[in-house]
Amino acid sequence: MLKDITLGQYFPIESPMHRMDPRSKIVLLIFMIVAIFIADNPITYALVTVFTLLIILLSKVPIMMYIKGLKPILFVIIFTAVLNVFLTPGTKIDLWGYTTPMTWEGLILAGKMALRLILLIIASSALTYTTSPIILTDGIEKLLKPLSYLKVPTYELAMMMSIAIRFIPTLIEETEKITKAQQARGADFDSGSIFKRIKALAPMLVPLFVSAFRRADELAVAMESRCYQGGEHRTRLREIHFKGIDLIAVLVFVLFFAAIIVLGILF
Amino acid sequence: MAIQISDLNYIYMAGSPFEKLALHDVNLTINDGEFIGIIGHTGSGKSTLIQHLNGLLKPSSGTITIGDTVITDKKADMKALRQKVGLVFQYPEHQLFEETVYKDIAYGPKNMGLSQDEIDERVREAMNYVGLSEKYMNRSPFELSGGQKRRVAIAGVLAMRPEVLILDEPAAGLDPAGREEILTQIRALYLERKMTVLFVSHSMEDVARTAGRIIVMNKGTVAMDGKPSEIFSRAKELREMGLDVPQITRLIDELRARGVAIDNSIYTLERAKATLQMLIAKKEKKEQGDATC
Amino acid sequence: MIKTEHLRYAYQTDTEETIKFVLDDVNLTVNKGEFVAVLGHNGCGKSTLAKHFNGLLLPSGGMVYINGMNTKQEDLYQEIRKNVGMVFQNPDNQIVATVVEEDVAFAPENLGVPSDEIRHRVDEALKTVGMYELRLHAPHLLSGGQKQRVAIAGAIAMEPECIVFDEPTAMLDPKGRSEVIETMLKLKNEKNMTVVLITHYMEEAARADRVVVMDRGKILRDDTPKNIFSEVKFLKGLGLDVPQVTELCYLLAKAGIPVPQDVLTVEECADALMQLL
Numbered sequence: 001m002l003k004d005i006t007l008g009q010y011f012p013i014e015s016p017m018h019r020m021d022p023r024s025k026i027v028l029l030i031f032m033i034v035a036i037f038i039a040d041n042p043i044t045y046a047l048v049t050v051f052t053l054l055i056i057l058l059s060k061v062p063i064m065m066y067i068k069g070l071k072p073i074l075f076v077i078i079f080t081a082v083l084n085v086f087l088t089p090g091t092k093i094d095l096w097g098y099t100t101p102m103t104w105e106g107l108i109l110a111g112k113m114a115l116r117l118i119l120l121i122i123a124s125s126a127l128t129y130t131t132s133p134i135i136l137t138d139g140i141e142k143l144l145k146p147l148s149y150l151k152v153p154t155y156e157l158a159m160m161m162s163i164a165i166r167f168i169p170t171l172i173e174e175t176e177k178i179t180k181a182q183q184a185r186g187a188d189f190d191s192g193s194i195f196k197r198i199k200a201l202a203p204m205l206v207p208l209f210v211s212a213f214r215r216a217d218e219l220a221v222a223m224e225s226r227c228y229q230g231g232e233h234r235t236r237l238r239e240i241h242f243k244g245i246d247l248i249a250v251l252v253f254v255l256f257f258a259a260i261i262v263l264g265i266l267f
Numbered sequence: 268m269a270i271q272i273s274d275l276n277y278i279y280m281a282g283s284p285f286e287k288l289a290l291h292d293v294n295l296t297i298n299d300g301e302f303i304g305i306i307g308h309t310g311s312g313k314s315t316l317i318q319h320l321n322g323l324l325k326p327s328s329g330t331i332t333i334g335d336t337v338i339t340d341k342k343a344d345m346k347a348l349r350q351k352v353g354l355v356f357q358y359p360e361h362q363l364f365e366e367t368v369y370k371d372i373a374y375g376p377k378n379m380g381l382s383q384d385e386i387d388e389r390v391r392e393a394m395n396y397v398g399l400s401e402k403y404m405n406r407s408p409f410e411l412s413g414g415q416k417r418r419v420a421i422a423g424v425l426a427m428r429p430e431v432l433i434l435d436e437p438a439a440g441l442d443p444a445g446r447e448e449i450l451t452q453i454r455a456l457y458l459e460r461k462m463t464v465l466f467v468s469h470s471m472e473d474v475a476r477t478a479g480r481i482i483v484m485n486k487g488t489v490a491m492d493g494k495p496s497e498i499f500s501r502a503k504e505l506r507e508m509g510l511d512v513p514q515i516t517r518l519i520d521e522l523r524a525r526g527v528a529i530d531n532s533i534y535t536l537e538r539a540k541a542t543l544q545m546l547i548a549k550k551e552k553k554e555q556g557d558a559t560c
Numbered sequence: 561m562i563k564t565e566h567l568r569y570a571y572q573t574d575t576e577e578t579i580k581f582v583l584d585d586v587n588l589t590v591n592k593g594e595f596v597a598v599l600g601h602n603g604c605g606k607s608t609l610a611k612h613f614n615g616l617l618l619p620s621g622g623m624v625y626i627n628g629m630n631t632k633q634e635d636l637y638q639e640i641r642k643n644v645g646m647v648f649q650n651p652d653n654q655i656v657a658t659v660v661e662e663d664v665a666f667a668p669e670n671l672g673v674p675s676d677e678i679r680h681r682v683d684e685a686l687k688t689v690g691m692y693e694l695r696l697h698a699p700h701l702l703s704g705g706q707k708q709r710v711a712i713a714g715a716i717a718m719e720p721e722c723i724v725f726d727e728p729t730a731m732l733d734p735k736g737r738s739e740v741i742e743t744m745l746k747l748k749n750e751k752n753m754t755v756v757l758i759t760h761y762m763e764e765a766a767r768a769d770r771v772v773v774m775d776r777g778k779i780l781r782d783d784t785p786k787n788i789f790s791e792v793k794f795l796k797g798l799g800l801d802v803p804q805v806t807e808l809c810y811l812l813a814k815a816g817i818p819v820p821q822d823v824l825t826v827e828e829c830a831d832a833l834m835q836l837l
Contacts (some may be wrong), residue, residue: 010658012696127479133658169700174361180323181362184354185423186346203374206364210409215653222654225614225646226667226714227638233672237665237682259631309703342570378615413602439731442601443758444799469733470805514804514826517678521830527837536804547817547836 010132013059016245019131022139024246025127028253032123035260036116041267044260045115051256061129062090069125070118073097077114084110133165138240155231163219178207268351268430268463270297270320270335275329277315289315290487293329297465301429302497304478305467312356312487313467317433320465321352333431337521341385350379353429357436358421365406368419371408378461386426393422396456398448414445425456432456433465438446438473452475472513475499475534483508495531517540561722561754562590562613562644566622569608569777582608584777585622592721593824595748595755597768599788606758607779610726613756614644628720642671645715645723649730651707652700660702660710661686661695667718678717685713688751689743702751705736712743722754723747729761741767762789766824773798786822805829 040047053123056063070077083100088169090105128136141158148154177191189200275293290312296390300424307313322345330339330351338348344494356362365371371378372393376386386479394401394552397418403411421437429458437447437453454477457464468474470511474481474495474508481498483491491498502520523529529546533539567832569583582605584691586815611617612624615631624631626640657663657794661682663721686692689709708728715723717742725744728736741764747753758769765771773781775798779787789795789802792810796802802810805826809819817836823829 009361010698012659012698132662134662162658163656166699167658169698170652173700177356178362180318181295181354181356181359183323184349184356184428185362185375186349186376188346188373190826203362203364210364211361215650218648218650219656221611221616222646222648223656223666223710224616225641227670227718228666229638229670235669235672235676235678237662237669237675239675263623265620301674308735442799443762443801446600509735515808516827518808518829520824520831522837525830525834527834536808536811539808540815543808543812543833544815546816550837 008195009128009131011061011065012060012132013060015058015130017055017059017126019242019243019245021242021246021250022131022135023143023240024242024250025131026139026143028249029123029127031253031257034119034255036119038264039116039260040264043267044263045112045177048119048255048261049115052122054127055123059126059130065129066122071120073117073121075115080117081110081114085250086115089172100203131228133162135238135240137162137165138236142240153231155234159231166213167215170215171208174211175204175208178204269299270295270431271330271332272296272319273330275316275319275331276327277319277324278327279315290326290488292488295354295482295489295492300461300463302454302464302477302479303466304481305465306469306471306474306481306510307484307490308469311484311508312483314435315353315487316484317435317467317487321349321354323354324498325501348426351429352431352433353420353424355424355428355434355437356434357544358417359424359437360408360413360483363420363423366407368394368407368408368411369404371419372422372426375423379427389426389428390422395476396425396453398420414441414448417441417449418452422532427525429462431465433467435467436469437466438468438470446473451475460501462535469510471499471505471511471516475513483510495534499534500531501528502531535544561592561594561623561627562588564609564612564619564622565625567609567619568621569605569610569612569617571621575649578820583612583619585778585780586779586781587707588772588782590722590754590756592754593748593752594770595745595768596758596770597757597759597765597774597785598772598774599759599762599765599800600774602759604774606774608777609723609728609774610646610756610758613722614646615726615761616646622686638671641786642718643720643722645720646717647708647711647723647728649727651704651711651731654711654714656709658698659695660691660697660699663699663710664695664713664717667714671718680800681717681719685716686715690711696708703736704732705739708732708736708740709743711743712740712747716747716751720753724756724758726758727760728757729759729764735797737761737764743784760800762795762803766803785824789824790821 012210037050039045056066085102087108088103088106089111090103092099093107095102137158140156144154185201187203189197192200272295275290278286279289279292288425303490305313314432315324319326320333326339330337332338333348333352336343336348363371366372369390373386376389390403394404399415399418399422408416411419416559434453441449450473453464453466478495480490481493481495483498483505483541491501491525492506499512499516500518505512513534515536519529519531519533519539523531529542533542564586567583568581570579570581575626575645586647587610595739598606598609612619613626613629615637617630626643631640655663657664664682664685665678668681673681683692686695689707691709691713691742694702694706698709702710728740732740745754745767746755749756750802759765766785770784771783771787772779773788789806792802792807805823809821809823809829809832811820812819813821819832822833823832
């Protein structure tokens with residue numbers, strides 16, 4: 001169940017994508033998302049799809065991992081697709097002599113939307129699979145650096161984010177444990193009215209909060225014991241550098257992006 | 268209540284890349300009123316096994332019968348089952364949530380739909396079993412000490428008056444005095460209520476002190492099953508499974524290795540003392556006899 | 561290395577008016593390279609004492625010196641923490657990062673150590689605790705004993721002279737427990753580190769050079785394990801255990817059989833009994 005969510009999980013191997021500077025990966029991902037949305041004809045669609053496949057190859061992460069990452073949003077994809085097929089005005093589709101409420105325009109739109117969503121998830125997963133959360137937050141922190149001149153505590157924000165990511169699996173495990181323990185005491189989480197169900201969640205949420213606070217307390221003490229004193233003067237195990245590989249990636253990407261725009265205008 | 272487990276298999280996260288055969292070919296008969304210790308190292312399958320006994324996990328194949336109910340049957344009434352089989356998880360104090368000790372203990376009985384009077388009676392009875400005085404009734408469980416919290420949590424399960432009581436590492440993290448107290452209370456409860464008790468632990472010494480029968484789990488299946496004296500006489504195998512045997516067992520083994528003829532089924536301090544005393548006295552007598560000749 | 565003089569610590573609870581002394585006139589010296597175990601039941605003040613050793617808590621009365629530095633001196637607190645590493649009970653709640661080696665790097669990063677040097681320290685620390693092979697793993701997938709070894713590596717990477725272990729095995733299974741104890745002994749024997757172990761497990765305390773017994777905030781005994789554990793009745797009175805073989809010899813002696821009272825291990829006990837059998 002909850003353990004199946006893979007988005008946001010780092011895949012510790014060596015690959016060209018892993019070696020890249022997180023800043024370039026984040027910025028390129030943003031432009032990739034833009035590219036996915038401006039693609040609007042078969043040629044540009046083909047191009048973004050091929051480019052996404054290239055990303056999968058370069059990340060060296062097994063394609064199964066990407067497919068697994070799609071599972072949680074499969075419902076959303078199917079749901080929007082169905083809505084599109086039925087609700088888009090246009091030529092009705094005839095099947096075995098019957099006129100169905102589905103339209104050809106809807107079918108095409110549904111296909112486009114599904115493809116966009118899938119590419120979007122894959123591209124985002126590629127970032128999180130190839131970048132450990134700490135490096136990712138490092139990258140975000142560096143990108144947000146200009147904000148720190150406006151007295152925004154960018155370092156602390158980044159640290160909070162990485163600790164949150166660190167504790168997600170622990171808290172998921174804890175939730176499962178507490179749920180089971182309360183079920184063993186006769187708790188019923190899935191029947192009754194909405195109001196009743198919300199009330200039934202208290203035995204699960206209260207212990208979860210209590211434990212989260214306890215963990216936070218202990219973690220703070222452990223961090224202090226390891227000389228944590230905020231962001232100043234901090235160094236890193238892996239300093240992030242804009243390297244040759246990043247330059248190549250950016251150049252290739254600029255070409256790709258230009259191609260999307262040009263092909264979009266031409267066709 | 269008797270428990271019958273036949274050909275139980277459980278595959279963890281079936282169909283995913285993390286698929287793992289967590290339990291295989293588990294066959295066990297547990298008689299009504301037995302006090303059983305289940306030991307095994309982390310990952311041996313002992314926790315997975317006990318979660319099957321009150322339906323929190325569904326077996327991939329095999330059947331489990333508790334009393335007259337086949338609980339692995341799709342139509343089995345899980346709610347009724349969980350009232351009969353009480354399960355106390357590891358670190359149960361982490362599941363406390365109510366404002367007062369009383370309300371927390373009453374949570375189980377309340378879910379059973381009992382009358383207010385009945386609930387009240389059961390809460391008081393359960394507190395009494397775990398040795399919590401009534402003055403704690405209106406205190407917040409979060410203000411209590413670690414050992415007291417644990418007793419509140421155990422009382423919460425006892426208040427459902429289960430016929431089978433399963434405890435997963437009830438003494439984990441407690442100091443020797445706290446351990447002793449919990450174990451003594453469980454033992455007393457067992458004698459008084461005549462329930463079937465399954466007690467999971469990785470401390471051989473605790474199991475040796477309390478259980479009448481020991482089941483050793485290893486690699487997802489039952490590796491040994493018998494009286495404590497039988498189990499501890501196989502100390503070498505136990506240690507190969509990564510289990511700690513009581514120091515007394517190791518001492519007896521060491522003495523046997525050095526040529527002393529001593530019974531290898533001794534595992535308690537009292538019996539070791541009595542036996543050694545006897546052996547030493549015999550030896551002295553013999554020496555005296557030799558001297559007079 | 562560590563020295564406390566008339567250390568007192570009190571805290572006031574919200575509900576009660578009275579001031580409770582958690583530590584009461586504690587005088588303790590831990591020498592460089594020594595392995596000292598502090599033994600006592602839950603709530604005897606031993607964890608509070610441990611938190612004084614790196615300035616997490618400051619004395620209400622008396623002084624604590626770390627290598628001659630007073631923990632009350634504010635400008636020295638970072639220097640003191642660098643000298644005294646800490647490992648706590650719950651392995652989950654002291655790991656900050658999502659990758660083993662990045663967690664170990666946390667302390668040197670905070671200290672502003674240059675990247676190359678951090679790399680070197682992290683690799684060394686992971687090799688010392690035998691976790692180098694798993695350096696790229698996610699900590700939440702490790703066993704309890706492995707997580708605790710990562711936490712130890714995290715402390716070693718600060719290059720402290722001393723590590724204080726606050727009930728590091730309380731939540732572990734026997735295998736994890738022995739992994740942690742072996743690692744601790746290795747630090748003491750091979751790296752010449754000072755080790756302070758706070759515990760209520762007597763088997764662990766028996767491996768130390770010195771055992772300090774605490775009860776109600778006071779130090780009651782400070783002696784070698786052999787001398788401490790020969791006082792079976794005294795320890796039992798405090799709600800503590802003694803090794804089974806020690807208790808066996810105690811019981812035999814009480815029955816009039818001449819066996820020594822200071823045996824700690826199975827081998828010693830067998831040796832003593834063989835004299836009589």
